[in-house]
Amino acid sequence: MSVSFMLLQIDFxxxxxxxxxxxxxxRYAAASGGVRTxxxxxxxxxxxxxxxxxxxxxxxxxxxxxxxxxxxxxPGKGCFLKESNSPFTKSARQKILTKEIDEAVVAAxxxxxxxxxxxxxxxxxxxxxxRKVKEKSNND
Amino acid sequence: MNTDxxxxxxxxxxxRYGNLDAVNxxxxxxxxxxxxxxxxxxxxxxxxxxxxxxxxxxxDSGTARVFGLDPQxxxxxxxxxxxxVPDMVAFYPWxxxxxxxxxxxxxxxxxxxxxxxxxxxxxxxxxxxxxxxxSKGQRxxxxxxxxxxxxxxxxxxxxxxxxxxxxxxxEFIETVIGAYQSGDPGRRTVFxxxxxISEFEGLIDEFTIIEQGRNLLxxxxxxxxxxxxxxxxxxxxxxxxxxxxxxxxxKQSGREVEILADGNSEQLLExxxxxxxxxxxxxxxxLEEIFITSSLLKQSA
Numbered sequence: 001m002s003v004s005f006m007l008l009q010i011d012f013x014x015x016x017x018x019x020x021x022x023x024x025x026x027r028y029a030a031a032s033g034g035v036r037t038x039x040x041x042x043x044x045x046x047x048x049x050x051x052x053x054x055x056x057x058x059x060x061x062x063x064x065x066x067x068x069x070x071x072x073x074x075p076g077k078g079c080f081l082k083e084s085n086s087p088f089t090k091s092a093r094q095k096i097l098t099k100e101i102d103e104a105v106v107a108a109x110x111x112x113x114x115x116x117x118x119x120x121x122x123x124x125x126x127x128x129x130x131r132k133v134k135e136k137s138n139n140d
Numbered sequence: 141m142n143t144d145x146x147x148x149x150x151x152x153x154x155x156r157y158g159n160l161d162a163v164n165x166x167x168x169x170x171x172x173x174x175x176x177x178x179x180x181x182x183x184x185x186x187x188x189x190x191x192x193x194x195x196x197x198x199x200d201s202g203t204a205r206v207f208g209l210d211p212q213x214x215x216x217x218x219x220x221x222x223x224x225v226p227d228m229v230a231f232y233p234w235x236x237x238x239x240x241x242x243x244x245x246x247x248x249x250x251x252x253x254x255x256x257x258x259x260x261x262x263x264x265x266x267x268x269x270x271x272x273x274x275s276k277g278q279r280x281x282x283x284x285x286x287x288x289x290x291x292x293x294x295x296x297x298x299x300x301x302x303x304x305x306x307x308x309x310x311e312f313i314e315t316v317i318g319a320y321q322s323g324d325p326g327r328r329t330v331f332x333x334x335x336x337i338s339e340f341e342g343l344i345d346e347f348t349i350i351e352q353g354r355n356l357l358x359x360x361x362x363x364x365x366x367x368x369x370x371x372x373x374x375x376x377x378x379x380x381x382x383x384x385x386x387x388x389x390x391k392q393s394g395r396e397v398e399i400l401a402d403g404n405s406e407q408l409l410e411x412x413x414x415x416x417x418x419x420x421x422x423x424x425x426x427l428e429e430i431f432i433t434s435s436l437l438k439q440s441a
Contacts, residue, residue, distance in 0.1 A: 012341055015369065015424035017362040045322045049314045053342030054175050055321040110409055110420060 022061035033136035041079040145208040147329040152202035155188050162188040164353035173326045177347035178333040179431050185353040186333040190298050223287035227299035229279050233272030248290040259285045277308040288320050297332040337428040349434045357434050365424040369405040373397045373417040388436050
């Protein structure tokens with residue numbers, strides 16, 4: 001089984017570069033168990049056709065994921081999710097996460113979601129995520 | 141060829157028909173491996189530009205270079221490396237689908253028969269069918285097969301999907317992505333003029349909007365979607381005297397306001413927030429919306 005195409009959705013109105021949307025969604029799928037270590041990702045061509053995005057955009061997303069250590073390319077076989085022990089140091093991981101949190105903080109500011117509501121939402125999403133991971137592992 | 145040589149380079153191109161300036165000082169550059177969108181209203185000069193690239197028309201002034209070559213002087217060298225699908229395709233009516241493809245292949249040094257057979261079956265074309273009996277969609281599919289099988293470095297598409305049904309349009313675009321772009325990855329260049337911008341949205345790396353023969357806007361697609369944003373705000377009372385400098389357009393209807401931001405969405409959002417809106421949303425414009433909005437750029441310029 002490979003990661004389902006249905007997990008991936010492009011939103012041109014998000015203002016985020018298309019390849020980064022793919023990077024984020026595949027990283028999320030990897031972190032939440034939507035795709036597991038050693039499982040293949042869709043090949044570039046069918047994924048590009050399915051999403052109707054430029055082949056180079058998918059290739060760029062996969063190259064980015066490879067440089068982040070999320071996936072590895074085995075020549076002639078395709079791209080696979082790597083062991084989840086992240087090659088990044090703790091501080092590097094926190095730096096990546098800080099950037100993402102900053103984006104959410106700015107969005108919350110614009111939407112006038114105050115500190116308490118924001119923190120409550122973060123907690124709720126964390127709970128939700130952990131519940132999903134648990135369900136996944138229970139199903140194995 | 142030097143890898144930095146642009147695939148298409150147009151500088152200050154002009155072409156008149158009598159008193160009409162169809163193309164009037166147009167410049168643009170298409171780099172290798174990109175999918176370049178060429179957007180414009182009817183009569184903006186898109187087809188005239190494309191015909192200058194293919195030496196079907198001669199420019200009055202300025203230059204058009206393809207693969208770094210002059211299409212007038214090196215017509216065969218240029219044409220042997222590209223393929224062209226116009227909006228109206230015509231074939232010899234007495235030839236069958238197979239005859240037509242064999243005829244097209246006879247002009248080419250290279251022809252990928254595997255792709256030919258794949259696409260014929262994908263499009264459910266009957267090789268024995270006479271081309272005069274094909275529907276408009278089938279004729280376009282046949283033209284696309286003829287354009288892709290030589291595996292050219294450059295694919296020039298002029299309104300390729302206009303007048304086709306949605307399923308044929310979708311297949312057309314998937315074929316360009318799959319069968320064309322996947323060979324020789326990163327080296328296949330597409331230059332597409334189209335009105336159906338939303339369908340090509342995911343394919344476009346960079347685009348030019350042409351108006352009255354001039355370049356109105358050239359941008360990378362991701363950068364353009366970052367720059368042009370639509371802000372919607374709802375207030376508890378109809379807001380009076382909203383001061384929104386630098387907004388491309390402001391529409392107000394009662395308590396709701398819609399604002400088009402041109403690279404200044406952050407400042408505009410701050411301004412609006414100071415008025416304590418009940419709701420505030422911000423989203424990027426699609427390329428099609430940017431195309432429609434681009435006429436406002438001209439007015440404000």
